[in-house]
Amino acid sequence: xxxxxxxxxxxxxxxxxxxxxxxxxxxxxxxxxxxxxxxxxxxxxxxxxxxxxxxxxxxxxxxxxxxxxxxxxxxxxxxxxxxxxxxxxxxxxxxxxxxxxxxxxxxxxxxxxxxxxxxxxxxxxxxxxxxxxxxxxxxxxxxxxxxxxxxxxxxxxxxxxxxxxxxxxxxxxxxxxxxxxxxxxxxxxxxxxxxxxxxxxxxxxxxxxxxxxxxxxxxxxxxxxxxxxxxxxxxxxxxxxxxxxxxxxxxxxxxxxxxxxxxxxxxxxxxxxxxxxxxxxxxxxxxxxxxxxxxxxxxxxxxxxxxxxxxxxxxxxxxxxxxxxxxxxxxxxxxxxxxxxxxxxxxxxxxxxxxxxxxxxxxxxxxxx
Amino acid sequence: xxxxxxxxxxxxxxxxxxxxxxxxxxxxxxxxxxxxxxxxxxxxxxxxxxxxxxxxxxxxxxxxxxxxxxxxxxxxxxxxxxxxxxxxxxxxxxxxxxxxxxxxxxxxxxxxxxxxxxxxxxxxxxxxxxxxxxxxxxxxxxxxxxxxxxxxxxxxxxxxxxxxxxxxxxxxxxxxxxxxxxxxxxxxxxxxxxxxxxxxxxxxxxxxxxxxxxxxxxxxxxxxxxxxxxxxxxxxxxxxxxxxxxxxxxxxxxxxxxxxxxxxxxxxxxxxxxxxxxxxxxxxxxxxxxxxxxxxxxxxxxxxxxx
Amino acid sequence: xxxxxxxxxxxxxxxxxxxxxxxxxxxxxxxxxxxxxxxxxxxxxxxxxxxxxxxxxxxxxxxxxxxxxxxxxxxxxxxxxxxxxxxxxxxxxxxxxxxxxxxxxxxxxxxxxxxxxxxxxxxxxxxxxxxxxxxxxxxxxxxxxxxxxxxxxxxxxxxxxxxxxxxxxxxxxxxxxxxxxxxxxxxxxxxxxxxxxxxxxxxxxxxxxxxxxxxxxxxxxxxxxxxxxxxxxxxxxxxxxxxxxxxxxxxxxxxxxxxxxxxxxxxxxxxxxxxxx
Ligand SMILES: Nc1ncnc2c1ncn2[C@@H]1O[C@H](COP(=O)(O)OP(=O)(O)O)[C@@H](O)[C@H]1O
Ligand SMILES: [Mg+2]
Numbered sequence: 001x002x003x004x005x006x007x008x009x010x011x012x013x014x015x016x017x018x019x020x021x022x023x024x025x026x027x028x029x030x031x032x033x034x035x036x037x038x039x040x041x042x043x044x045x046x047x048x049x050x051x052x053x054x055x056x057x058x059x060x061x062x063x064x065x066x067x068x069x070x071x072x073x074x075x076x077x078x079x080x081x082x083x084x085x086x087x088x089x090x091x092x093x094x095x096x097x098x099x100x101x102x103x104x105x106x107x108x109x110x111x112x113x114x115x116x117x118x119x120x121x122x123x124x125x126x127x128x129x130x131x132x133x134x135x136x137x138x139x140x141x142x143x144x145x146x147x148x149x150x151x152x153x154x155x156x157x158x159x160x161x162x163x164x165x166x167x168x169x170x171x172x173x174x175x176x177x178x179x180x181x182x183x184x185x186x187x188x189x190x191x192x193x194x195x196x197x198x199x200x201x202x203x204x205x206x207x208x209x210x211x212x213x214x215x216x217x218x219x220x221x222x223x224x225x226x227x228x229x230x231x232x233x234x235x236x237x238x239x240x241x242x243x244x245x246x247x248x249x250x251x252x253x254x255x256x257x258x259x260x261x262x263x264x265x266x267x268x269x270x271x272x273x274x275x276x277x278x279x280x281x282x283x284x285x286x287x288x289x290x291x292x293x294x295x296x297x298x299x300x301x302x303x304x305x306x307x308x309x310x311x312x313x314x315x316x317x318x319x320x321x322x323x324x325x326x327x328x329x330x331x332x333x334x335x336x337x338x339x340x341x342x343x344x345x346x347x348x349x350x351x352x353x354x355x356x357x358x359x360x361x362x363x364x365x366x367x368x369x
Numbered sequence: 370x371x372x373x374x375x376x377x378x379x380x381x382x383x384x385x386x387x388x389x390x391x392x393x394x395x396x397x398x399x400x401x402x403x404x405x406x407x408x409x410x411x412x413x414x415x416x417x418x419x420x421x422x423x424x425x426x427x428x429x430x431x432x433x434x435x436x437x438x439x440x441x442x443x444x445x446x447x448x449x450x451x452x453x454x455x456x457x458x459x460x461x462x463x464x465x466x467x468x469x470x471x472x473x474x475x476x477x478x479x480x481x482x483x484x485x486x487x488x489x490x491x492x493x494x495x496x497x498x499x500x501x502x503x504x505x506x507x508x509x510x511x512x513x514x515x516x517x518x519x520x521x522x523x524x525x526x527x528x529x530x531x532x533x534x535x536x537x538x539x540x541x542x543x544x545x546x547x548x549x550x551x552x553x554x555x556x557x558x559x560x561x562x563x564x565x566x567x568x569x570x571x572x573x574x575x576x577x578x579x580x581x582x583x584x585x586x587x588x589x590x591x592x593x594x595x596x597x598x599x600x601x602x603x604x605x606x607x608x609x610x611x612x613x614x615x616x617x618x619x620x621x622x623x624x625x626x627x628x629x630x631x632x633x634x635x636x637x638x639x640x641x642x643x644x645x646x647x648x649x650x651x652x653x654x655x656x657x658x659x660x661x662x663x664x665x666x667x668x669x670x671x672x673x674x675x676x
Numbered sequence: 677x678x679x680x681x682x683x684x685x686x687x688x689x690x691x692x693x694x695x696x697x698x699x700x701x702x703x704x705x706x707x708x709x710x711x712x713x714x715x716x717x718x719x720x721x722x723x724x725x726x727x728x729x730x731x732x733x734x735x736x737x738x739x740x741x742x743x744x745x746x747x748x749x750x751x752x753x754x755x756x757x758x759x760x761x762x763x764x765x766x767x768x769x770x771x772x773x774x775x776x777x778x779x780x781x782x783x784x785x786x787x788x789x790x791x792x793x794x795x796x797x798x799x800x801x802x803x804x805x806x807x808x809x810x811x812x813x814x815x816x817x818x819x820x821x822x823x824x825x826x827x828x829x830x831x832x833x834x835x836x837x838x839x840x841x842x843x844x845x846x847x848x849x850x851x852x853x854x855x856x857x858x859x860x861x862x863x864x865x866x867x868x869x870x871x872x873x874x875x876x877x878x879x880x881x882x883x884x885x886x887x888x889x890x891x892x893x894x895x896x897x898x899x900x901x902x903x904x905x906x907x908x909x910x911x912x913x914x915x916x917x918x919x920x921x922x923x924x925x926x927x928x929x930x931x932x933x934x935x936x937x938x939x940x941x942x943x944x945x946x947x948x949x950x951x952x953x
Contacts, residue, residue, distance in 0.1 A: 100506075107506045124506075125513035149533055206394025216608040217654050218615050221627075221647045224635030229446065263783045268750050270777040271799045271848075272770050279748065285787045300519050311619050312635050325530050335529050342523040350517070363786035363828060 005101045012094035013038045021087035022080040034072040038091060040166065041065050041098050059105040063127075063184070066098040070134045074141070074154075074212040092138045099131040151333040156340060159333040164324070167294055167341050174319040175345050177304035178306040179235040182241025187298055190249025191291070195279075197250070198257045211251045219244050223309040232313045240309040245298040252294035256287025282302020289364050299349045303342060370502060393435065406450055412444040416441035448641045456645040469625075476649055478626040479614050482542050483657070486549020487610040491562050491603060492555025493550065501558070502565040502591070515558050525552045545617035545626075552613040553606035560602025564595030600665035607657045615650060625654075698852055698884045699725040699748060704757030706743060709873070716909030717743045721757070723903065723912065727851075730878055730885045732895040732902050734941060741888045742780075744899075745856050748886065749777050761852070773801060775852040776845030778901045782837035782858060784844075785831035791816065791825035794844045801848070815843040818877065835866040846877075853885045859894070871897060872926060879922060892901025892945075893929060895921075904944035914944040 009186050017035060021028040029035050044062040047053045053061075073091060077084065106124055111117045133153050139145070140152040148153065197203045223240050232238035260282050264352065268278045310320025326334040361367055418439050422430055430438075440449040449457075457472060464471035497515065500507045527548045534544040568590050576586045618628030627646045634643035682784045692789045706718040717740045725731050733741040746752040747759060747760060750766035761769035769775065791812050799809045816822050817837040829837055838858060875898060878885055889895050895902050896918065904914040918937055920928060928934050 020532065103510050104506050107509050124509040125511075128510035129514060149537065202394050203398075205391045206398035207395075209391055209395050210398055213655060216604065216658050217651045218608070218612045220612055220614060221631055221643075221650050224631050224643050225640070225647075227635065228640065229640070242844075263779050263781060264785070266746075267777070267779065267783050269751060270749055270770060270775070271797045271800045272773060279799050281799070282785070285785065304523075308616055308619070312632070323526075323529065326530050332529065332533070334860065335526075339526055339529075341523065343517075346521060347517050361787075363830070365830075 002101060002104050005097050005104065006045040006049055009094050009097045009101065010042045012090045012097065013042040016087045016091035016094060019087040019090070020085045021076075021091070022083040023085050024083075026080065026083075028091065031072070034069070034076060037069045037072055038094065041069050041094065045098055045101055046175075051058060056109065059109075062098065062105070062215050063102045066095060066102055067150075069098070070095050070138075074137055077141040079140055082139055084142030084144075088142055092135070092142065094232075095138075096135055098133065099127065103127055103131075105366050121368065129313075143367075148330045148332050151336055155333050156336040160337040160340060163334065163337065165352045167337060170319045170322050170338065171341055171345065173234060173315075173317045174237070174306050174310065175303070178237035178309075178318075179241060179302045179349075181234075182238035182306065183245055183298060183302040185238070186242035186245030186302075187249045187295060190246045190294070193246075194250050194253035194257065198254055199275075200332075203256060204252070205365045208251065208254055211247050215247045215251055217248070220305060220308055224312045225307065227312045232315055234318075236308045236313075237318075241305045244305040248297050248301070249291070249294045252290045253287060256290030257283050258282075259290065260286040277317040287359045289366070292353065292361060295353045296350060296357070298344060299353050303346050303349070307342065316354055371374040401600070403450055406447075407440075410445065410447045410449045411436055411439045414442055417442065417446065438517065443641055444638050448644050452641055453644045453648060456641045457648060460645065472645065472649055474519070474629050475626050475646070476653060477544075479611070479618065479628065479650070480653060481610045482545040482617065482626075483549055483614040483653075485542055486546035486613055487553050487603075487607055489546065490606055490610060491557050494554040494602075494606070495561055495599070497554070497558045498561030498565060499587075501562050504601030512562075515555065518551075519555050522550060523613075527613070527619070531617060545614050548617040549610040549613035552609040556602040556605040556609065560598045560605075561595055564598025565591045567598065568594045596668065596672065597665075599666070600661060604658050604661050607661055608654055610655065611650065611654050697724060698726040698727050698729070698761070699723065699886070700760045700763075701748075702758045704747065704754045704759055706740075706747060706752065706754045706756075718747070718754070719911050721910075721912055723915075725884060725886065725901070725902060727884055730875075730898055730900045731887065732899040733886070733888045734890060734892065734895045734902060735905035735910075735913075735945065736907055737890060739905045739907035741890075741905055742856055743910065744905075745854050745888055747887060749775060749854055751938055772849055773797075774850060775854050776848045776850040778842055778845045778853070778858045780857045782829065782834075782841040784840060785836055786829055789826050789828055790821065790832070790840050793829065794842060794847050797844065797848050802837045810925070811847045811849070818846060819843045819873070835862050835870075838862060838869065842874075851883055852881050855885065857860045857890070858887075860890075868926060869893070874898065874922065886894050892938050892941050896934055896941060897926070897929060902937070902941055904941060906945075906947075913947065914940075916950035918942075933941040 016028055016038065018027075020026065024252075028038070041062070044058065044065055047058055052058075069091075073088075073095060077088065081102045103124055106120055106127070109120055111120065134149075137152050137154060140150055151159075197207050220240070222243055226239040226243075230239050264282055264286075265278070268282055273281070307320035307323070310318045311324055314321040319342055322338050325333050326332075326338070358367055402572070415435065418435060421426075421438075423633070440452070442448075460470060460472040464473075468474060497511070501512055502508075503514075530547060531544045534540065536546075567589075572590055573586070576590055581589070614626070615628040615631070618624075618626035619632055627650050630646035631643055634640070634646065701721050704718060704721040705716070708715040708717055711907055721744065733744060735741055740820060743752055748766060750770040759766060762772070762774050764772070778789040784790070785796070788796065794812045794815060795808050798811060802809055803811075812825070813822075816825060819842050821836060821839055821843060824832065824836065824840075832840070838861070839933070842858060845855075860871055862870070871894060874885075877883075881910075885898075887895075887898060889898075900918050900922070902916040902918065904916070905911065906913045916937060920933060921936070
């Protein structure tokens with residue numbers, strides 16, 4: 001596989017160098033730096049097959065040159081927007097393959113220290129994401145895709161940096177108010193009710209099947225009702241989030257509380273431990289993996305709930321509101337800016353919960369392993 | 370009692386048998402929900418009703434009259450269950466399926482994009498899982514993105530995808546189905562990766578001693594092991610797919626589908642219509658998940674895995 | 677109506693049990709109601725255990741050893757007959773924290789360090805921090821685990837985990853120790869070593885130990901009294917009082933007295949089995 005990729009890079013570079021890169025008749029050799037860069041890339045790519053620099057320095061050099069080639073390609077594409085021809089696409093493919101090769105090499109790196117392993121494990125998906133962004137940029141500018149269809153990442157970035165106040169206001173309205181409040185109340189209520197339900201076997205048998213069913217329902221549909229009941233401002237969105245996050249928490253906590261095995265419960269019994277002691281010392285710690293599972297599910301549900309609820313009526317601020325109005329005005333770059341903020345916030349939120357999970361359930365085989 | 374043993378008390382109460390299963394408690398809880406619903410409907414609709422009485426200069430209306438009136442408003446804050454059921458009856462059985470006001474027509478539209486999206490999503494999910502299980506590079510580079518893809522509120526992009534695809538001439542089922550696909554591939558990928566990895570080391574070693582190829586190990590070991598996981602994640606994927614289809618219908622200007630019914634209902638304050646669409650969506654989700662559950666039972670039985 | 681003589685008799689019985697009878701089982705039976713019909717796990721068990729005894733239950737698997745131990749620990753309720761522990765009902769004894777129980781598996785909590793695991797029963801009993809600290813240290817040393825206080829269970833070998841669980845049972849400082857095949861999963865060498873340590877501990881503290889095993893040498897080496905059980909229904913086949921000296925070491929296993937007792941146990945096990953088939 002790596003050998004195939006390496007020769008693919010070489011072939012693409014050769015094709016790229018000797019055919020037109022941009023219409024009407026511009027070859028890549030007219031940008032000497034870029035040409036040089038790509039030749040270097042090809043050489044670095046096949047060095048394993050040719051048998052030199054078979055070490056991590058070579059790997060790193062490959063990565064650096066690929067990044068350089070990508071940035072030069074991007075600026076070249078910017079100068080000839082929409083004029084890309086065969087040569088350009090070949091070079092784009094070569095760059096993509098080079099990045100792939102780089103990741104392929106990184107993945108088989110054997111490192112001595114834990115820190116480098118961590119960094120590499122973070123770097124691989126990061127490089128993968130960056131590669132996607134680069135490809136997106138190259139294809140959109142190279143082919144001249146109309147802005148209303150799909151703006152280039154650079155345009156989205158530009159839009160983000162120029163409309164910080166709007167984005168911040170929307171973020172505040174949707175995330176800081178509706179999402180966080182709803183998430184906290186929904187998860188908290190789900191947790192407390194779960195403990196109550198667990199205490200009363202009748203409720204557990206009666207509510208759990210219903211809770212399971214409700215978890216599978218499109219709860220988001222209650223959004224219009226909540227908007228009618230609680231008005232246009234954020235409380236109605238928080239209410240939607242509460243309902244959406246409540247059931248996953250309920251169901252997960254109840255099954256988590258039942259997760260301790262018979263021997264562990266017998267052990268507590270031989271100590272004549274009372275209900276609360278058993279709850280805090282055995283059953284809650286045992287339930288933590290389940291509870292965090294619910295928290296992670298809920299962290300994505302909450303954002304979705306709040307944004308979608310805004311489609312049913314909002315004051316003139318909020319991420320969902322902005323998205324639906326800017327789509328109407330064909331300001332697609334603003335929509336993407338809003339999406340980028342949402343994705344970033346969502347990922348950070350999720351990451352935070354996952355980090356907390358690592359700290360709390362460090363003992364669980366799935367984490368310590 | 371100081372200990373936590375959850376021993377069921379042995380009683381001679383004839384209802385004890387009924388209540389110790391799940392059916393009895395579930396029925397009681399459902400009845401309780403209906404009771405609360407009625408009480409809440411009366412309570413929430415009373416202010417408006419009293420307004421009406423005042424305007425009509427009616428004084429000291431008897432309590433029974435008030436209750437009856439609050440449960441029969443045209444646009445109640447909270448419609449009573451029977452109002453919703455009557456509405457569902459009227460818009461399903463009483464209307465022709467082709468009618469724009471038939472709930473079956475709208476459900477059908479939502480259902481078709483749900484199923485299409487689910488199908489593509491499941492296939493995509495399985496494909497990704499197979500790739501991830503067999504390639505270290507794919508695992509390391511792709512898996513984190515599969516997870517973080519779900520932190521992107523795709524439903525937020527839904528309107529744009531639909532509007533943009535409409536602009537380039539792709540309309541109808543596919544755009545909505547794409548949103549369903551995006552939501553349903555994730556649980557399938559994660560579940561299948563788990564499932565394909567679930568054979569124990571000892572079994573993989575056994576395959577190794579037979580010098581089985583990767584393909585053979587896949588068909589004879591990994592895939593059978595993954596089947597229960599697949600069904601579990603397909604249930605989640607189906608539910609997610611329906612959510613995607615409904616939300617996908619919001620921005621198209623309330624033309625057709627259950628999502629459109631929700632939106633139209635909220636524009637015109639038709640609460641009964643909203644609730645009936647909501648119940649219909651719940652019914653749809655329940656039956657789809659139950660269908661997969663039945664399929665699961667059948668398949669596992671065939672494979673001799675049924676418990 | 678009871679006669680005066682009978683009452684006197686009963687009184688005497690009660691007196692003597694107060695003096696040194698730790699466990700008194702009379703005519704005890706236990707039947708599990710399962711979906712495939714009743715399982716007679718224990719039938720007509722009569723057993724007296726005195727203070728300072730080291731009693732082993734031995735028998736083929738499924739003969740009710742664990743069940744009998746669980747009845748003593750109030751983890752299982754008998755369906756007929758009576759049982760007292762320290763002269764009171766098993767439930768009262770459990771609430772008095774009269775015994776320490778060692779399960780077949782270590783059952784340590786993975787989110788607690790070894791020291792914290794040993795501290796678990798002490799926290800539940802509400803002991804002061806200093807008292808807890810002192811008992812942890814003492815018992816960790818007793819089972820040779822000093823220095824592993826801050827490790828987590830999954831970082832330790834199986835033998836060490838089992839030793840930690842013994843330390844946890846000892847930390848309660850019970851006069852009665854109930855152990856269900858505590859060394860069953862360990863290798864021969866570790867097992868020998870722990871057997872010796874257990875014996876030393878018992879000799880030092882004058883505890884009463886009830887020990888479940890399916891190894892004949894282990895039972896003979898440790899016990900002052902060996903109870904041979906046989907299955908279907910679970911019942912006592914033989915009770916062997918050992919005349920080996922209380923003070924013994926592993927070499928005793930080569931002596932004729934030891935082999936004689938071992939032979940009798942083996943005969944009992946065989947007879948109990950063939951009786952069935
Ligand atoms: N909770 C239970 N329910 C039903 N049957 C049980 C239960 N516990 C034990 N048994 C049955 O009781 C018998 C004795 O079991 P046990 O005491 O565990 O045997 P041993 O410890 O000697 O191997 C076995 O036949 C077992 O199947
Ligand atoms: Mg046993």
